Each structure stands twice: as structure tokens, then as C-alpha cells.
Amino acid sequence: MAANGAQMAGNATKRAPAPAKKAGKSESAKAVSGPKPFTKEEDLRAYRDMLLIRRFEEKAGQLYGMGLIGGFCHLYIGQEAVVVGMQMATIEGDQVITGYRDHGHMLACGMEANGVMAELTGRRGGYSRGKGGSMHMFSREKNFYGGHGIVGAQIALGTGLAFANRYNSNGNVSLAYCGDGAANQGQVYESFNMAELWSLPVVYVIENNRYAMGTSVSRASAQTDFSKRGVSFNIPGEQVDGMDVQAVREAAMRAITHARSGKGPYILEMQTYRYRGHSMSDPAKYRSKDEVEKMRNEHDPIEQVRNRLLGKHKISEEEIKAVDAEIRKIVNESAEFATHDPEPDASELWTDIVK
Amino acid sequence: MPIDILMPALSPTMESGTLAKWLKKEGDKIKSGDVIAEIETDKATMEVEAVDEGVLAKILIGNGTENVAVNTKIAIIAAEGEDVGAAASGGGAAPAPVAAPVVAPAPAATVPAAPKTEMPAYDASSEVPAGTEMVKTTVREALRDAMAEEMRRDDKVFVMGEEVAEYQGAYKVTQGLLQEFGARRVIDTPITEHGFAGVGVGAAMTGLRPIVEFMTFNFAMQAIDHIINSAAKTLYMSGGQLGCPIVFRGPNGAAARVAAQHSQCYAAWYSQIPGLKVVMPYTAADAKGLLKSAIRDENPIIFLENEILYGQSFDVPKMDDWIVPIGKARVARVGHHVTLVAFGIGMTYAMKAADALAGEGIEAEVIDLRTIRPMDVATVVRSIQKTNRCVAIEEGWPQSGVTSEIGMKIMEEAFDYLDAPVIRVTGKDVPMPYAANLEKLALPTVADVVAAAKAVLYR
Numbered sequence: 015m016a017a018n019g020a021q022m023a024g025n026a027t028k029r030a031p032a033p034a035k036k037a038g039k040s041e042s043a044k045a046v047s048g049p050k051p052f053t054k055e056e057d058l059r060a061y062r063d064m065l066l067i068r069r070f071e072e073k074a075g076q077l078y079g080m081g082l083i084g085g086f087c088h089l090y091i092g093q094e095a096v097v098v099g100m101q102m103a104t105i106e107g108d109q110v111i112t113g114y115r116d117h118g119h120m121l122a123c124g125m126e127a128n129g130v131m132a133e134l135t136g137r138r139g140g141y142s143r144g145k146g147g148s149m150h151m152f153s154r155e156k157n158f159y160g161g162h163g164i165v166g167a168q169i170a171l172g173t174g175l176a177f178a179n180r181y182n183s184n185g186n187v188s189l190a191y192c193g194d195g196a197a198n199q200g201q202v203y204e205s206f207n208m209a210e211l212w213s214l215p216v217v218y219v220i221e222n223n224r225y226a227m228g229t230s231v232s233r234a235s236a237q238t239d240f241s242k243r244g245v246s247f248n249i250p251g252e253q254v255d256g257m258d259v260q261a262v263r264e265a266a267m268r269a270i271t272h273a274r275s276g277k278g279p280y281i282l283e284m285q286t287y288r289y290r291g292h293s294m295s296d297p298a299k300y301r302s303k304d305e306v307e308k309m310r311n312e313h314d315p316i317e318q319v320r321n322r323l324l325g326k327h328k329i330s331e332e333e334i335k336a337v338d339a340e341i342r343k344i345v346n347e348s349a350e351f352a353t354h355d356p357e358p359d360a361s362e363l364w365t366d367i368v369k
Numbered sequence: 370m371p372i373d374i375l376m377p378a379l380s381p382t383m384e385s386g387t388l389a390k391w392l393k394k395e396g397d398k399i400k401s402g403d404v405i406a407e408i409e410t411d412k413a414t415m416e417v418e419a420v421d422e423g424v425l426a427k428i429l430i431g432n433g434t435e436n437v438a439v440n441t442k443i444a445i446i447a448a449e450g451e452d453v454g455a456a457a458s459g460g461g462a463a464p465a466p467v468a469a470p471v472v473a474p475a476p477a478a479t480v481p482a483a484p485k486t487e488m489p490a491y492d493a494s495s496e497v498p499a500g501t502e503m504v505k506t507t508v509r510e511a512l513r514d515a516m517a518e519e520m521r522r523d524d525k526v527f528v529m530g531e532e533v534a535e536y537q538g539a540y541k542v543t544q545g546l547l548q549e550f551g552a553r554r555v556i557d558t559p560i561t562e563h564g565f566a567g568v569g570v571g572a573a574m575t576g577l578r579p580i581v582e583f584m585t586f587n588f589a590m591q592a593i594d595h596i597i598n599s600a601a602k603t604l605y606m607s608g609g610q611l612g613c614p615i616v617f618r619g620p621n622g623a624a625a626r627v628a629a630q631h632s633q634c635y636a637a638w639y640s641q642i643p644g645l646k647v648v649m650p651y652t653a654a655d656a657k658g659l660l661k662s663a664i665r666d667e668n669p670i671i672f673l674e675n676e677i678l679y680g681q682s683f684d685v686p687k688m689d690d691w692i693v694p695i696g697k698a699r700v701a702r703v704g705h706h707v708t709l710v711a712f713g714i715g716m717t718y719a720m721k722a723a724d725a726l727a728g729e730g731i732e733a734e735v736i737d738l739r740t741i742r743p744m745d746v747a748t749v750v751r752s753i754q755k756t757n758r759c760v761a762i763e764e765g766w767p768q769s770g771v772t773s774e775i776g777m778k779i780m781e782e783a784f785d786y787l788d789a790p791v792i793r794v795t796g797k798d799v800p801m802p803y804a805a806n807l808e809k810l811a812l813p814t815v816a817d818v819v820a821a822a823k824a825v826l827y828r
Contacts, residue, residue: 072402
């Protein structure tokens with residue numbers, strides 16, 4: 015995944031950097047004349063990566079229902095195009111950091127399904143050896159810096175990753191994700207200020223799935239256009255159709271190129287939707303079934319790519335089914351591993367407190 | 370192979386629920402993600418989504434059934450291409466992970482004992498080689514020298530905070546650093562404690578070694594979430610993968626006449642947190658040696674200074690690399706009648722009280738803890754084995770204070786050696802007042818310490 019990403023971002027950096035959009039004049043993605051279409055290979059990659067997240071999350075929901083996963087479990091179903099499209103515009107070494115709805119980001123960064131699922135079940139083969147759980151996983155090797163349970167904290171931390179990139183002059187960009195809810199936290203704006211002041215290479219990805227837990231955007235946000243949230247810091251931003259992986263990748267390339275070229279931070283508001291409740295115990299009574307059904311039926315990010323593969327790219331049903339089967343196998347194996355792997359040894363209680 | 374659908378748990382505490390309604394009927398095709406049924410608990414109605422694909426072969430639990438236990442088989446799905454009738458009658462094999470026996474949890478009936486690292490009492494008198502030249506240095510200069518030496522040694526070390534660069538430090542602790550190391554490594558931040566603490570922690574997660582200066586620790590309350598949740602807990606939560614080598618430093622506790630919001634001691638607060646080390650030096654030599662250790666440490670360090678001590682001068686050994694280990698106390702004065710335990714500015718009361726007591730024929734042993742967490746209890750215990758009496762001193766508040774912890778540790782580890790209860794001398798249990806007379810009353814005094822020492826000696 016990383017090698018592929020590197021190759022694509024290599025192409026991306028050859029593009030002339032898009033002129034930084036003036037903050038305050040955020041454009042809707044719809045106003046732009048359509049994103050560059052994916053090649054067959056790109057669509058296949060996007061399909062595979064998004065389907066892995068979808069099936070993984072469905073399985074996690076099932077294991078939760080069986081009592082094998084405890085505590086909080088926030089699923090990413092519906093939002094897959096955001097992280098997959100973003101990763102298609104990165105190069106090796108670019109970091110990712112996000113909040114607690116993080117399983118999709120880990121998989122998109124190339125972390126193993128087995129290790130993620132085993133962490134969800136609290137087993138020793140999990141990425142945090144069972145000591146972190148759903149919201150606290152990390153992989154320095156894959157440049158994934160968590161997995162943070164305090165809403166908005168990851169934005170300041172992600173700005174710190176960008177600070178390190180600039181300090182080390184390594185040419186990397188940090189992608190700091192948060193939701194529409196976290197976007198109202200004070201430290202987000204403290205971070206915006208420093209990032210622009212110091213021209214830090216960071217892209218802030220605000221995943222607007224319309225609900226901060228049970229509170230709709232319009233009930234919580236005075237400014238509901240999140241791309242404008244950087245206006246007073248002169249940070250350019252744009253709204254993106256976060257259900258369309260092509261649109262996401264195109265915007266990601268613009269934003270990452272801007273950040274990597276030393277022009278400072280960039281804000282992408284990803285207009286997306288979560289199909290499931292906020293967490294497993296959320297009956298989602300704050301929205302209508304019709305609303306959910308409409309998104310699923312008309313805007314599903316995976317269906318869009320599947321239709322392109324079958325139509326425009328002339329891939330056969332059998333080939334698609336082969337991908338589906340491969341993904342199902344990975345996910346089933348991860349569940350198998352995560353339910354058979356032993357719990358951490360009791361002595362782990364006392365390890366990793368200080369180095 | 371047919372697949373069983375089980376009654377799901379929708380929260381960690383759910384044991385059973387009502388199967389309110391099936392939204393699919395036998396014979397319907399089902400796609401992954403389809404809502405197939407609604408179940409009710411006492412808290413909510415929730416939808417059940419299919420995870421697998423196929424045909425709903427048989428419904429085993431009908432609409433409206435109450436008290437269906439979690440993991441009861443509620444329906445069978447025939448996988449694609451399977452005979453629906455056979456699946457319905459044959460019953461499903463459970464989906465792969467379902468059938469798998471859940472590994473019995475390792476018998477964790479007994480809590481493993483905390484690893485006991487044998488920590489013998491420490492002898493700080495050997496820290497300075499005999500014959501080492503001593504140089505009178507203020508605490509302020511010692512701290513600056515420590516940072517400068519470590520920045521020369523390691524390019525990963527940098528300083529950030531309010532007024533640390535061009536202004537040369539609000540209390541002049543970073544004087545000259547900008548001139549020597551430049552703006553890349555000495556960074557003025559906006560007034561934004563929560564934000565820059567998070568930026569520092571993020572940078573430390575990549576392996577840089579930030580020194581984050583808080584103009585005072587009072588303002589670090591805005592940043593305490595990052596100090597505790599992001600810095601202190603991440604090593605544990607990442608299973609040892611992601612450390613955070615960062616120093617948070619700045620003046621702490623009461624200065625003079627700055628009232629309640631600018632006068633708080635945070636030693637007790639931070640000392641409660643696993644994952645942090647908390648250092649609070651008194652002398653310039655310790656300030657320098659401990660700050661150098663803190664910067665080299667792989668863990669987040671809270672380094673508590675004191676504005677009143679900044680200008681005080683002490684002997685600092687003239688050595689190429691003067692290092693004081695974290696977690697080791699120092700016997701600042703040898704005596705055999707009573708042990709006075711203090712740290713930071715609390716040491717000023719202890720040392721003066723020891724002088725006063727000596728005038729009355731009482732030889733007090735004074736222990737400077739230097740580090741609050743991990744606490745060098747062994748050195749305190751060794752002293753109590755000799756004196757059998759102890760007074761603990763701090764400027765902070767009494768409830769759940771550092772001296773409370775010292776008292777409890779002595780109960781646990783040296784009770785049999787005590788000839789009197791441990792007494793605490795602390796700041797009064799009030800917000801710091803502004804008026805000069807009231808402020809004086811709120812702080813401990815040398816006389817309080819002398820009186821306490823006499824009390825444990827029953828004199």
C-alpha cells in the first residue's frame with residue numbers, strides 16, 4: 015500500500031502546485047469541474063482498500079455484539095472514501111493521526127487487520143498488546159500516531175508531528191484528522207494559529223459526518239462551513255465530497271502539495287456520513303431512517319467505485335467477487351486470530367509505564 | 370455452510386433483549402449491511418445489520434419475543450449457492466469466529482505484585498568527586514547552563530514557550546539561548562499553553578526532545594490534558610511502542626504577593642500520575658544535574674522550579690558533565706535526633722529549622738527528596754531507622770499532598786521504627802491571599818518546623 019501510495023504521490027508532486035485558495039472563498043467541490051477520473055488500477059486499489067475497512071468494521075460490530083469487544087467501539091462505515099482517498103495522495107513517511115474513530119485510518123495506513131482486530135478484543139497480539147483498545151493504537155513503522163480518545167487532542171499533536179517534519183527538514187506532511195464535533199474545541203484553533211504562523215506542513219482533515227455523537231452540525235456550530243474555520247488564520251480550505259474517493263484524492267493532492275511546498279497548513283472539510291451510530295450503544299434516534307437510506311443508496315463510496323469497475327473499466331463480476339472473497343478472507347482470519355490469541359499475561363499490568 | 374445469526378449485545382452491559390421486529394422475511398436475499406431486525410433493550414431500540422450475504426433461510430425467534438439472551442441463535446442464513454431448505458432444516462454452522470471457542474482468560478484472580486526494584490538507600494555524598502572545584506552559581510544560571518549543555522550535545526533538543534527567545538525568558542532562565550542556538554531551536558510561542566503543549570508532545574512522539582517552558586505552572590493547567598492524557602499515558606496505551614521524551618519546566622508554587630491564581634504548587638497533582646516523573650530541585654547543583662538528566666530521559670518529566678529560588682546562589686561542581694540521577698534523595702544535613710523531609714523551596718524551612726534546633730542541642734537530619742516521583746523512600750526510611758522521628762514539609766496544600774504520601778510510605782515501610790507519629794508542616798488549606806500579612810500566615814514558617822520537630826521529640 016505504501017509503495018503504491020509513494021508512486022502516486024510522486025506523480026502528484028510533479029503537478030504544478032495549485033494556487034492556494036483564498037480563505038473565505040471556500041469552494042464547494044461541486045463547483046469544481048469534476049475530479050480527475052481514476053485509472054482502472056486506481057479504482058481497484060480504492061475499491062479494495064475501502065471494502066477492507068467496510069468488512070472489517072462490520073466484523074468488529076459483530077464481535078462487539080458477541081461480547082468479544084468491550085467498551086467503546088466507533089465504526090467508520092460510510093466514511094471509507096475519506097481516508098482511502100487521502101492515503102492515495104501521500105508519500106512514504108507522511109504521518110497520520112486521528113481521534114477515536116480510527117480503525118479505518120489504521121487499515122489505510124497499511125497496519126495489519128490481525129493486529130487491529132486483536133487489539134479490539136484485548137489480546138496480546140494487538141498493536142498495543144491489548145493495553146490500548148479501539149481508541150489507542152499506534153504504529154511508528156506505518157507512521158500512524160493514534161488513535162486518541164480526547165476529542166481534539168490529535169489536532170495539536172498532529173501539528174507537533176508537522177513541527178518535527180519542519181525541524182528535521184524531511185519533506186513529510188502530517189495529516190491530522192478530526193470530526194465536525196472536535197472542530198469546535200479550542201485547541202484546534204490554537205493549533206491552526208501556530209501551524210500558519212510557522213508554515214508547518216500539516217493538512218487538517220475535518221470529517222464532517224453531520225453528527226457530533228447525537229448533535230447535528232447545525233445545532234453545535236455557528237459556522238457550519240468547516241472549510242472556513244481557518245479564515246482568521248489565513249489558512250486556505252475547501253469543501254470536498256467525501257463520499258467520492260476521486261474527489262477526495264484530488265483535493266488531498268492539492269492540500270498536500272501546498273503543505274509540502276512550505277506554504278503551511280491546509281484545511282479539507284470532507285462531507286461524509288456515518289451509517290452506524292456514534293458508538294455501538296447508540297440507537298441513532300436523532301436522524302431519520304430515510305436520511306441514512308438515502309446516503310447508502312445514492313452516495314455509497316464503495317458502490318460508486320464498484321459501478322465504475324463494472325461499467326467503465328469493464329471488469330467482470332467474477333473479478334469483483336474474487337476481490338470480495340479475498341477481503342472476506344482477511345477479515346475472517348483477523349476475527350479468528352483475535353478470538354484465539356491469548357489475553358495479555360498478567361505481568362503486562364506493570365510494564366510500559368516508564369521506559 | 371449456513372450461517373447462524375446470534376442475538377447481539379449492543380452495549381457492554383446488555384445480557385438480554387426483546388426481538389421487536391424482523392425487517393426481512395424467510396426467503397429474502399440479504400446483503401452485508403442490510404438492516405434485518407430491530408431489537409429493544411431497556412435503554413434503546415437498535416437495528417441489527419447483516420454481516421454476511423445470502424438468503425434468510427429460517428427465522429428461529431419470532432417478532433416480539435422478550436428476554437432473548439445475548440448470543441442466542443435467532444436466524445439462519447444460507448450462503449450464496451447453498452440450498453435454502455437444507456440450511457433451514459440443518460441449522461447453521463456458526464460463522465467462523467462465532468464457533469471458535471473464546472480463549473479462556475488467563476486466570477487473573479490474583480493481581481501480580483508490583484515489580485519491586487530493590488532500591489537501596491542512596492548516598493548522594495559521592496556524587497561529586499573529591500577535590501572538584503565548586504563555582505557559586507544561581508539556580509537561574511544553573512538551569513540555563515543545563516539546557517545549553519544538552520542542546521550542544523544533541524540537536525534533537527529544543528526549547529519552546531512564551532518569551533523564551535527574544536525576550537530571553539520571562540524569568541531570564543533561557544538567557545542567551547537564542548543567540549547561541551538560533552530561532553530553529555529556541556522558539557517563542559503564542560500565549561497558547563494547551564496548543565503548544567500538544568505540539569511539543571507530538572514532536573516528542575517522533576523522537577525529538579522538547580523542553581517546554583511554562584511561564585509558570587499555574588498556566589499549565591490549560592495544558593494538563595496533554596501532559597497527562599497525551600504524554601504520560603501513551604507509552605502504556607501503545608504497548609511500549611511510543612514514548613514521549615519531553616520536559617515540561619517552569620516556576621511552580623508561591624512567589625510573592627501574586628495571589629491565588631499564581632501561587633499554586635503542583636507537585637502533588639503530577640506526582641499521582643503513572644508515566645510521569647516529577648522533579649523539584651532546591652539547590653543550583655541539583656537544578657543543573659537533574660535538568661540534564663531530565664532532558665536525556667525517555668519519559669515525560671515535570672520539572673518544578675521556584676521563582677524565589679532562581680536568584681539564590683549555591684556551589685555547583687565544575688565538571689564536564691555534571692549529572693544528578695532522577696529518583697534519588699540527598700541527605701542535606703546529617704543528624705540523629707529527628708528526620709526533616711522536604712523538597713524544593715520547602716528545603717529553606719527545613720535547613721533554617723535545623724540550624725535553630727542545633728542551637729537547642731537537637732541534631733536534625735535533613736533529606737532533600739529532589740524527585741517526588743519516583744520517590745526515594747529507602748533513603749527516608751534509612752534515616753528514620755536512625756532518628757525514629759520525622760517531620761515532612763511542603764508549601765503545597767495538606768489534603769492529598771506530597772507530605773501525606775511521605776507519611777503513608779513511612780507507615781508502610783518504617784512503622785516499627787517510629788517513636789512518634791509523623792507530623793506534616795504544609796501551606797494552609799486556603800487559596801493564597803494577596804495581603805502581605807495573610808500571605809505570610811498561609812505559608813509554612815521555620816518556627817512551624819521547629820515546633821513540629823520538638824513535638825515529635827516530645828520536648
